[in-house]
Amino acid sequence: MTAEDQKAFEDEIYAFVGREVCPPTPAKDDVNSTMIRHWAEILGDSNPAYTDEAWAKNSARGKTIAPPAMLYVWNQEGFAATTGRAPDAQTALVDLFNQHGYTGVLGTNVKQEYFREVSPGDTVVMAMTIDNISERKTTVRGPGYFFETLATFTNQHGETIGTQRFKVLKFIPQEQPAAAASEDTLKVPTRIASPRGHDNKWWWDACDEGKILIQRCKNCQTLRHPPRPMCGECQSMEWDSIESTLDGEVLSHTQLHHPKIPGYQYPLICAVIKLAEGTNIVSNIVGCEPSEVHIGMAVKGVVEQVDEKTMLPQFYPA
Amino acid sequence: MVANVKDKAVIVGIGNTTFSKDSGVSELSLAVQAVKAALDDAGLKPSDIDGMATFTMDTNDEIEVARALGAGELTFYGRSHYGGGAATSCLHQATMAVATGMAETVVVYRALNGRSGHRFSGGVSGEITTADAIHWGWYMPYGLLTPASWVAMFTQRWMHNTGVTKDALFEVAHSTRTYGANNPAAFFYGREFDRAEYDAARMIADPLQLFDCCQESDGGSAVIVTTPERARDLRHPGVSVRGVAQCAAENQEQMTSFYREEFAGIPEMETAAKNVYAMSGLSADDIDAAVIYDAFSPIVLWQLEAWGFCGYGESGDFVKDGALRTNGRLPTNTHGGQLSEAYIHGVNGIVEATRLVRGTSVNQPAKTVNHALVTSGVGIPTGGAILGRMD
Numbered sequence: 001m002t003a004e005d006q007k008a009f010e011d012e013i014y015a016f017v018g019r020e021v022c023p024p025t026p027a028k029d030d031v032n033s034t035m036i037r038h039w040a041e042i043l044g045d046s047n048p049a050y051t052d053e054a055w056a057k058n059s060a061r062g063k064t065i066a067p068p069a070m071l072y073v074w075n076q077e078g079f080a081a082t083t084g085r086a087p088d089a090q091t092a093l094v095d096l097f098n099q100h101g102y103t104g105v106l107g108t109n110v111k112q113e114y115f116r117e118v119s120p121g122d123t124v125v126m127a128m129t130i131d132n133i134s135e136r137k138t139t140v141r142g143p144g145y146f147f148e149t150l151a152t153f154t155n156q157h158g159e160t161i162g163t164q165r166f167k168v169l170k171f172i173p174q175e176q177p178a179a180a181a182s183e184d185t186l187k188v189p190t191r192i193a194s195p196r197g198h199d200n201k202w203w204w205d206a207c208d209e210g211k212i213l214i215q216r217c218k219n220c221q222t223l224r225h226p227p228r229p230m231c232g233e234c235q236s237m238e239w240d241s242i243e244s245t246l247d248g249e250v251l252s253h254t255q256l257h258h259p260k261i262p263g264y265q266y267p268l269i270c271a272v273i274k275l276a277e278g279t280n281i282v283s284n285i286v287g288c289e290p291s292e293v294h295i296g297m298a299v300k301g302v303v304e305q306v307d308e309k310t311m312l313p314q315f316y317p318a
Numbered sequence: 319m320v321a322n323v324k325d326k327a328v329i330v331g332i333g334n335t336t337f338s339k340d341s342g343v344s345e346l347s348l349a350v351q352a353v354k355a356a357l358d359d360a361g362l363k364p365s366d367i368d369g370m371a372t373f374t375m376d377t378n379d380e381i382e383v384a385r386a387l388g389a390g391e392l393t394f395y396g397r398s399h400y401g402g403g404a405a406t407s408c409l410h411q412a413t414m415a416v417a418t419g420m421a422e423t424v425v426v427y428r429a430l431n432g433r434s435g436h437r438f439s440g441g442v443s444g445e446i447t448t449a450d451a452i453h454w455g456w457y458m459p460y461g462l463l464t465p466a467s468w469v470a471m472f473t474q475r476w477m478h479n480t481g482v483t484k485d486a487l488f489e490v491a492h493s494t495r496t497y498g499a500n501n502p503a504a505f506f507y508g509r510e511f512d513r514a515e516y517d518a519a520r521m522i523a524d525p526l527q528l529f530d531c532c533q534e535s536d537g538g539s540a541v542i543v544t545t546p547e548r549a550r551d552l553r554h555p556g557v558s559v560r561g562v563a564q565c566a567a568e569n570q571e572q573m574t575s576f577y578r579e580e581f582a583g584i585p586e587m588e589t590a591a592k593n594v595y596a597m598s599g600l601s602a603d604d605i606d607a608a609v610i611y612d613a614f615s616p617i618v619l620w621q622l623e624a625w626g627f628c629g630y631g632e633s634g635d636f637v638k639d640g641a642l643r644t645n646g647r648l649p650t651n652t653h654g655g656q657l658s659e660a661y662i663h664g665v666n667g668i669v670e671a672t673r674l675v676r677g678t679s680v681n682q683p684a685k686t687v688n689h690a691l692v693t694s695g696v697g698i699p700t701g702g703a704i705l706g707r708m709d
Contacts, residue, residue, distance in 0.1 A: 192463070194455020197447035198344035204455075225577070226456045229347035232388030235354055235364060237347070251581070252475035256461050257521040270462040272471060272576045280577050284460050295478045312459055 001100075006136075009100055013133055013145065019089040021128040021149060026156075027074035031066050031122045039070055061117070068114040071153055071162045074124040089130055090149065097170040102144055104171040114162040116155065123156040131165065144171025189263035190307040202241075203227050208311045210303040213241040214279050225279040246301030246313060248273040251280065255290045263307065269293055273301075273315055287316035326417035331360025340434040346449045349378040349429035350386045356425065369394030369421030371411040373404045373428050377448040381570040381699060383427065391589055392566045394421035395699070450572070457574060465613060466531055468573040469697060470523035473616040476582035477525065480631030482619065484525060486638060488516050490615040491529045491657060493642040497681045498654020505533050506658035530615040532656040539665035541672065546708060556708030557675045560689065561598030565589040566699035573697045587624035587693070590701045595626075598704050600689060602626040605704065607674045607683055608648050608691040609667035612655040617696050622648075625691060625702070644683055649674075652681040667692050668703075675705050 001009070029035075033051070040050045048055040049065055056064040077085070085091060094105075118124060131150035136143060146169050153161040196204050203226075206213045215227040219236035230237050253271035260266055269285040271293065283301065285293050298318035306312050333355025335341075335348050357364060364387040370380040371394075380395040394415040398407035405428075412424035432438065435447075462468065477483065492513070498506035511529070519528035549556035567586035569578045578585075595601055602625055610618045619633035627648060628636040642650040653659045653670040660666055671692035673679045693702035 191461070192458040194459060195447045195451045196455075197449075197452050198342075199346060199449070200452050200455065226453070228382070228386040229344060230350045230354070230386045230388070232364075232385060235388060237351070251576075252471050252478070254462075254467055254470035254474055254523045254525075255521070256464075256467055256523050258523075259464070261461060261463060264461040268461045270457075270460050270467065270471065272475075272581070282457055282460060282462060282574070282576060295475060310459060 009096075010136070013093065013096060013147075016089060016093045016130045016147075017133055019130050021088050021090045021130060022126070024125050024127040024154065025075070027124045027126070028078065029074070031074060031118045031120050031124060033064065033120045035073065036064070036066050036070070036120070039067060039073070043067075061119075063119050065117045065119050068117070068162070069112065071112055071114065071124075072151070072164055075126040075151075075153075090128075093130060093147065094170070097145070101172045102170040104141060104144065104169070104173040106141060106169040106171070108146065108167045108169050110167070111165045112162060113164075116159055116161045118155060118161055124161065125154045125156070127152050127154075137169075139169065139171060141169065142171040142174035144169050188308065190309040191263045191312070192261075193310065199227055199229055206241075207303060207313070210311070212244045212246055212281075212301065212303060212313050214244050214275070214277055215239050215241050223277055223279050225281060242277065244275050244277055244301075246303075246315070247276040247318065248281070248299050248301060248315060250285065250293065250295055250297040250299060252295060253285060253293050255293075265306075271299075271315065273299060281313070283313050283315050285316075286314045292317070323413055323417040327413040331356040331358075331362065333357070333359055335429070338433075341431055342434075344449070345376075345429050345431050345435065346378050346382055346386060348431070349376075349383050349427050352429055353383065353387060353425050353427055362423065364389045366423050367425050368392055369396075369412065369415050369424030371396050371398070371408040371415070371424055371426045373397065373401075373408065374399045375401060375404075376428055376430070377450070378427070378429055379450055379453075379572075381566045381572070382449040382453070384566065385569060385571075390568050392421075392699075393563065393589070393593065394424060395564070395566065453571060453574070462574075464523070465573065466526050467523040469614045469617060470526045471574075471576065472582060472620075472697065473525055473614075476616065476620065479580075479582050480634065482631065482634035486619060486634035487525070487530055487615040488513060489637045490612070490618045490642065491516060493637070493640075494612060494615075494618075494651045494655040495529075495658045496643070497652050498658030501654045501659060501680045503680075504654035504659040505535070506654055526614060526616075529657075532613045532661045533658070535660040535662060537660050537662050537666075539662045539669050541665070541668050549708060554676060557672045557705050558708040560600060560704040560706045561594035561596075562701065562703040563590040563593035563597070564694075564699065564701035565593070570699055575697070583630070584620050584624050584696045584700070587621055587696055587700050587702070591625045594702055594704055598706075600704055600706075604689050605648065605691045606685060606687040606689055607652065607671075608650045609653070609655075609671040609674070609693070610650055610691070611664050611667060611693045611695045611700075612651055612657050613661070613695055615657065618642075618650070621693055621696060621702075625693075644681055649681070649683040652679045652683070664692075664694055671703075671705050675707055 037051050050067055053064055128149055128151040131148045134146040146167055148165055148167045151164040155161055203213055214223050214225055216223050217231035217236050218238035218240055220234040222233045251272040251274050256268045267290045269290055271285050272280055272282055274280050299315040300318040301313045301315045304314045333352050335351045367389045374397045384392055396411040398404035408426040412426050415421045415424050495506050495511045498504035499509050516529045521527050522531055565586040575581055610621045612618050622633040623630050641647040671690040674687045674690040689704055689706045691704055694700045
């Protein structure tokens with residue numbers, strides 16, 4: 001973009017400053033106790049001034065009020081927002097940014113001020129303008145502009161309830177090697193996998209396919225688990241395998257309380273299980289209360305995906 | 319001084335695998351093939367092997383080789399350090415073991431995928447899939463990751479088999495901490511401890527709670543060992559090693575020997591005990607005090623049984639009668655143990671056992687200590703020793 005193009009673009013965007021995004025518009029619903037209760041429950045705010053009508057009746061206000069931070073709640077579009085938004089000055093500004101490569105969007109901060117309380121039955125009226133647009137900034141996300149909308153809320157009497165400033169960065173996205181790496185570390189941790197080598201890869205590969213195999217000596221038919229390269233009975237190195245029915249009995253068990261390892265779901269029970277075929281296997285017991293697990297308990301295994309990367313046998317009460 | 323091994327060890331069998339650039343099999347497979355070939359050459363069976371010597375750089379654990387091969391008990395396993403310099407060192411180890419009777423038939427082995435696997439030319443980085451790493455792979459995905467969890471698995475079954483209750487675990491935890499509270503060097507020095515605190519402590523891996531578990535410590539311990547002749551000239555009365563043994567029992571795994579016919583026991587320690595008693599000419603009746611490896615409270619109980627102070631399942635009653643206390647039958651872990659002095663991997667226990675024989679423990683029992691037992695950690699290949707006054 002030449003300096004001239006840049007100037008033309010900036011003239012265009014700065015022309016949006018002061019423009020109305022929406023005229024004073026009443027909320028679709030009046031302030032109401034149902035929405036207040038939902039909000040208070042989700043935030044765990046037990047202030048009786050919001051939800052306890054009997055208490056509020058005896059208070060200085062004589063009635064419940066809406067939490068001030070609900071200021072921007074009442075005028076939300078609701079489900080209608082999913083079917084598209086009528087064009088306004090803000091969508092036009094965003095389109096203009098997008099056309100010039102500033103496709104990235106990041107809400108950076110919100111600042112609310114409160115002047116007056118509202119109670120069930122009041123109507124919240126919102127008006128919004130584009131208040132200011134910054135000069136071109138260099139940010140870690142890429143070059144861009146901050147623009148800020150100013151919403152003003154009034155009640156049915158025209159008295160100001162509060163204001164909200166909402167700042168957005170529109171930017172040209174850059175390659176973000178550092179950001180990409182940090183996103184990797186935010187991935188949900190998975191269970192620690194077994195390394196796979198010559199002597200066990202075939203077992204874990206079968207587990208990935210939903211089958212639990214037991215190694216069998218081709219010479220003397222002795223079963224062995226965990227797998228190893230030679231038969232301890234006859235020293236034959238020839239082997240095949242059979243598939244376990246995963247019918248089993250608990251020989252011992254423990255509930256892991258501490259430390260809790262990332263990637264594992266607690267409560268977590270580990271057990272030594274004697275399979276019907278005769279070999280023992282260590283696995284998890286699931287599908288019952290930890291206190292119900294006992295030595296001698298009959299269990300049935302299922303190979304399940306326990307997280308994004310891991311297939312494992314998990315044993316349920318039979 | 320001349321070593322007395324002349325003509326006491328003889329090479330009787332040799333074996334090689336195929337040599338290649340890409341074996342297509344594991345290093346463990348190569349190891350057992352080579353050992354089997356040498357056995358065939360000698361006309362011996364895997365069960366004839368009771369000792370092993372290899373390189374510290376070898377990735378094939380002796381117990382993995384033994385299990386794969388179908389060997390029985392091992393009463394000697396020694397590793398030699400320093401790369402290729404270990405070649406004749408392994409033979410040296412095997413010769414000493416055979417000459418002294420620590421083992422009758424020792425196999426020296428070394429197996430590696432030095433081209434298709436980890437190449438020395440590649441430097442000392444990169445992931446290596448060892449038999450040991452594969453072993454832990456049978457437990458990690460399920461969350462069975464910590465020493466407490468492995469010991470809990472044994473403990474749950476042992477308590478189920480024997481009817482021993484947390485009362486006995488508490489007695490170990492409490493008697494040990496009572497000693498520790500009187501030991502200025504102990505973490506637990508000066509601390510009160512009672513059943514209410516024990517019961518209220520957080521669960522770690524049931525049935526183990528916080529006070530069933532040892533400390534985690536920084537520290538060091540050391541003992542100097544020399545000849546009786548030299549010892550006579552030194553400052554303190556000598557404390558003689560009456561007997562010492564190590565053992566990896568059949569179907570041994572590291573902390574996870576869950577594949578035995580009955581896994582609520584420590585057969586490796588029973589064998590070590592039997593051998594120490596045999597070489598010392600002593601029995602449990604001759605032991606006056608003990609330092610029993612106590613990473614966790616229940617493992618003290620199992621060892622009391624393995625060393626014959628009581629029968630299988632009787633250790634609960636044995637300790638509840640006060641046996642481990644200062645006036646009891648077997649004052650034990652008088653330094654406060656690893657539960658409450660510090661966890662220095664059992665070497666602080668050898669220090670304390672030496673003190674008990676010298677008569678200088680901070681919690682020295684009133685009776686004369688002619689012999690003290692000291693043991694290694696269990697759930698793994700283990701061992702122990704009896705120390706006594708030098709004649």
